[in-house]
Amino acid sequence: MDFDDDAPPDLVGADGTPAAESEEKPVKVPITIVTGYLGAGKTTLLNYILTAEHGKKIAVIMNEFGDSLDIEKSLTVNKNGESVEEWLEVGNGCICCSVKDTGVNAIEQLMEKKGKFDYILLETTGLADPGNIAPMFWMDEGLGSTIYLDGIVTLVDAKNILRSLDDPAGKVQQQDDDEGQGDSHSHSHDDHGPVMTTAHVQISHADVIIINKSDLVTEQELQAVKARIGSINGLARILVTTQSAVPQLEGFLLDLHAYDRVQELDRPGLGHSHIDKTISTISIPLPHLSEEQQASLDGWLRSVLWENVLPGHTPAEGSPDHEVHRLKGRFFTKDGQEKLIQGVREIFDIFDSPSQPQREPPAAMGKIVLIGRHLDDKSFTKSLGDALGTLDGIGSQ
Numbered sequence: 001m002d003f004d005d006d007a008p009p010d011l012v013g014a015d016g017t018p019a020a021e022s023e024e025k026p027v028k029v030p031i032t033i034v035t036g037y038l039g040a041g042k043t044t045l046l047n048y049i050l051t052a053e054h055g056k057k058i059a060v061i062m063n064e065f066g067d068s069l070d071i072e073k074s075l076t077v078n079k080n081g082e083s084v085e086e087w088l089e090v091g092n093g094c095i096c097c098s099v100k101d102t103g104v105n106a107i108e109q110l111m112e113k114k115g116k117f118d119y120i121l122l123e124t125t126g127l128a129d130p131g132n133i134a135p136m137f138w139m140d141e142g143l144g145s146t147i148y149l150d151g152i153v154t155l156v157d158a159k160n161i162l163r164s165l166d167d168p169a170g171k172v173q174q175q176d177d178d179e180g181q182g183d184s185h186s187h188s189h190d191d192h193g194p195v196m197t198t199a200h201v202q203i204s205h206a207d208v209i210i211i212n213k214s215d216l217v218t219e220q221e222l223q224a225v226k227a228r229i230g231s232i233n234g235l236a237r238i239l240v241t242t243q244s245a246v247p248q249l250e251g252f253l254l255d256l257h258a259y260d261r262v263q264e265l266d267r268p269g270l271g272h273s274h275i276d277k278t279i280s281t282i283s284i285p286l287p288h289l290s291e292e293q294q295a296s297l298d299g300w301l302r303s304v305l306w307e308n309v310l311p312g313h314t315p316a317e318g319s320p321d322h323e324v325h326r327l328k329g330r331f332f333t334k335d336g337q338e339k340l341i342q343g344v345r346e347i348f349d350i351f352d353s354p355s356q357p358q359r360e361p362p363a364a365m366g367k368i369v370l371i372g373r374h375l376d377d378k379s380f381t382k383s384l385g386d387a388l389g390t391l392d393g394i395g396s397q
């Protein structure tokens with residue numbers, strides 16, 4: 001079976017040129033990054049999707065051939081339970097580590113040849129840091145990509161995750177400063193404080209966390225796993241499974257809209273748990289903002305994310321830099337418009353919410369939530385309050 005016949009008219013023009021060059025604007029294809037420690041159940045999950053009857057044309061890119069130096073990547077397209085293997089030319093390196101354009105281009109070229117997919121699932125290796133991969137798919141409208149990042153799903157093994165989080169052997173490798181400079185694809189993790197493992201960064205960047213292998217733990221152990229994960233990442237949706245059997249694909253693997261919606265900000269108690277000593281979630285309330293204050297918020301985020309400087313805060317001698325992995329926010333302007341904030345690592349965007357409020361929203365609904373390392377709620381709240389000139393009106397939530 002080949003999918004050539006399915007090529008939609010909006011992706012390839014009548015003369016064979018890509019739609020970007022023809023008049024019609026192509027519909028963007030969502031990509032979900034599936035990550036998880038070795039043996040957590042990623043292959044089980046992807047095989048489950050490849051054999052399920054869902055009527056969707058889903059491309060699954062698996063990392064079965066190792067980390068790097070693959071010049072082609074296996075991609076299996078499934079439709080109505082029938083699978084076809086394709087090859088992705090990703091140049092000199094794995095799709096996860098290759099330069100930004102290579103991975104995206106390889107997928108786009110395949111879709112030009114084979115027709116558009118409904119969804120793409122990209123499995124990363126067990127040791128991958130999703131924060132290095134997400135920015136290459138979270139692209140500007142202006143760049144004209146036909147793919148958009150729908151979200152990151154992390155699988156954890158209920159039996160072993162607590163051990164993995166505490167295991168110094170799983171520590172994220174620090175990169176040379178020179179290597180990281182000016183390149184959003186790499187990021188240097190500092191070496192201070194409690195160990196930050198690959199399990200931590202896979203959890204901190206996740207939009208959905210699947211706690212798999214629940215058959216291997218007691219209810220009490222499961223609660224301890226949930227509490228620890230929730231303290232690292234207070235925003236992610238948590239799901240418990242055995243054999244990676246998610247109850248439905250939508251909302252758990254597909255149609256996540258993790259980068260264009262922020263409904264999880266309304267979850268009670270967000271950012272209150274600090275069980276994990278390495279990474280935490282903090283929540284800072286935002287009042288209704290004037291134009292000037294919106295510019296100040298933008299400047300504050302640039303300083304915090306780009307320069308690693310918390311404005312107005314003098315760090316104690318020898319104290320480590322903060323590190324933000326993921327952020328989401330929402331605020332209302334003084335004239336009643338709703339704005340959303342999204343960020344991953346040093347990239348962020350402030351944009352109009354697709355759903356505008358009908359009535360004056362309560363000020364308490366405005367907040368910004370950050371997930372990362374060495375984030376101290378009090379100093380962050382004070383710094384932002386100072387930057388916005390609302391110190392009296394901004395308190396810890």
Ligand SMILES: Nc1nc2c(ncn2[C@@H]2O[C@H](COP(=O)(O)OP(=O)(O)OP(=O)(O)O)[C@@H](O)[C@H]2O)c(=O)[nH]1
Binds near residue numbers: 036038040041242
């Ligand atoms: N007991 C139990 N075993 C499971 C469950 N889910 C998967 N397994 C088994 O765990 C093993 C690892 O599962 P995989 O799906 O290969 O895990 P993976 O994340 O792809 O692992 P890597 O390829 O090493 O990264 C396999 O033998 C699965 O059959 C589960 O819920 N319970």
